[in-house]
Amino acid sequence: MKKNCLPLLLVAVAPVLAFAGPVEAPPVIVPNTPVNTNTPGMYDSVDVIPLHDGGWLVAWFSPDQDADWNVYQQRYAGSGAKVGLETQVNTHTPGSQTNPAVTALADGGWVVAWDSHGQDGSEVSVYQQRYAASGTKKGDETKVNTYTTGEQSDSAIAALADGGWVVTWTRYKQNGKGFGVYQQRYAESGAKAGVETQVNSTIADSQGASDVTALASGGWVVTWMGGSGSDRKIYQQRYAESGAKAGVETQVNSTTTGKQGRATVRTLADGGWLVTWYRQNGANDDVYQQRYAGSGAKVGVETQFNSTMSGSVGIPAVTARADGGWVVTLMGKSGSDNNIYQQRYVGSGAKVGVETQVNSTTDGDQYDPAITTLEDDGWIVIWINRSGIYQQRYDAVGNPLGG
Template sequence: MRQTIVICAVVLGAPSWLGAEEFQINGRTSGAQANAAVAADADGRIAVIWSSYFSSSGRSNDILVRRIDTTGRSFDADEVQVNTVWKGNQTEPAAATNGTGMLLAAWHGPGLDAEGIFARLFHQLGAAMTDEFPVNATIEGQQLYPSVAGGEAGTFVVVWESRQADAIGKISTIRGQLFDGHATPLGSEICIDAQTHDARYPSVAMDAAGGFVVTWLQAQTMNAVMARRFDANGVPLGEPFQVNEIAFGSITQPAVAMSPSGDFVIVWDGDPNRAGDDDIHGRRFDPNGMPRTGQFTVNSLCEGTQQYPRVAIDDVNAFVVVWQHDHGDPNLATDVWARRFDAAGSPVGEQFQLNSYVTGKQQSPDVAIAAGEFLVTVWQSDGQDGSGYGVFARIEPWTIADPDPVETPHVE
């Protein structure tokens, strides 16, 4: 019988380079500013995108973006509205940059049938290059949970969950669409998951040549984390494969990051042995999709529930995972934590807390590496901006020494 060994440690202190505090991104504070995502390019330009809540004049949410540099200085006087259609609920924002610094933002909003995926392209200097446009060709049912990736080759890919109803209930598949650097569709819509009918919560990442990998939750039939690789033309490189080696009672949204050379890391949360107290798990793969490690545990602190991980990877395959930590006590805050790993997959120190504001809930983190030198983390914070949820960011140096060439993964 396979057993999971989780090595727990008391976090005694933060790494010596850790010293930055979070700062507020949103200028608009009326209503909730939530569901933040971050993208960064090789020149250090950073874009933070989020959903801003409204409750009047038929407006429910807007999608806003703010561009900053690696010092936190804003390029714009205020945040910029991404969506050009105001009616209905605009949510679930995602964004990525390509090799020329262009930014593609995507989100979920009211569609031609029920709900669709929309996108808008921005120049590296901030000007909108398009109006918002529909991404999905499939218009029946709901199109949800977009994820975006861009590569050095200049292309983008958007993936999402497509949910329709049939005679036995709702079915969910993962769809995708490639775009060139001008947001022109390349080919037709792609079926990502080979029509398994219960695929949810996709995440996508792209390498320098435009090849990409998609991961998702296979919800009902397997309750497994799945993935599939594609070439730069959107042609599948094999069938979907299972990522997790150990069965889980519950899994939420997995996430993936891919280096320019094609190595990739997939992370997820689950609770195989800890009675509902989820841990963060991960697994590394080479550019051919072959496992470099077995499944490993990311978090070193076991108390409470660890959920909603996100991951970023650099040019030499060192990576960082961020996640949300719930102490399990309604009187305690929910915090945002991180842990760094070298290119061999070995932890670089223990996990560390990112938020210094510890009142209320700090939730839904996202992470990027800017210019190969700066770690950028964003999250939503309850009450810190004086009015419900606000969006906060933290920027600090990203430096990891070259690892020993012998791989020493933290294996379960």
């Protein structure tokens, strides 16, 4: 995904579709606690996933930590305590390793994918590293893309119902038509299942900035941004469990004025999915969402998320919840600085209360949020500010924990 992951509670592979009550011990995490140990420095592209033990894992990249651009991760227990120290994911260190995306597997482990600059002699390629539930690496890092000319980058990843996973990315000019979206499926063993395939059918202009979510039926949905200039739109393609396309690519956004920005897609508890994206509308950005039934039919019309923010809002992040609802988080400007906001929805699609500010530290800009649902049906929001990576945990009814 970008860099936002599929909640375990909604994936058919997860053995814990029904969760057992509240967290066993009071969380030790306090409001707006830092994730990274190495400070000061620059951090970017955070992602977060839930783990089967009730904890979570945060991944990011930093150009300042070890004199190279590397990808790091930090594991947390269900109590909120750190499990060990932050660790470097990539083994190859020359060049730059950036833009991690992570997904949790049915066996309790996880896979991290990232962009590696110059590792295989190409401009950029996508690599991945699998981990066991213990946190140890399973095998070596491997290259995802087969085609290597030019740039293959900006990956998203989702665990599938069969125990495997699928990685999507953007490829430059394989067919001489600008950027395109490609994917590679993996079996539970970690072996490639078939060959990489092109997702987008439309090849005019550029197609890129993909995201992917797994469906309980065993298939998956890929979203991306297509077009050029002011004529950018959001598209999606559904896949069956077999890996065959289920129907044709379809346009998600109904309103076509303004530029449609990068989209995020998440599976919902009812078997459908939700696509969110931002639209550049003059001096301000707005965030929209469109819900889909498991059949692929639209549920209602696209709706606007943000109501009180101005300026640029950035890429929205979404997590689905076991009660059928979801939570959207994004960066928004209120006053002179950018802050992180969230809005909760119930299964009917109705808002629960109003959008609320996540960060309590307001010095400087807060940006690049990620969010995931945890085993207790609460959730955690991760974001970046100028001093590091921060997080805030919530219980199942939306109360901030800690403090």
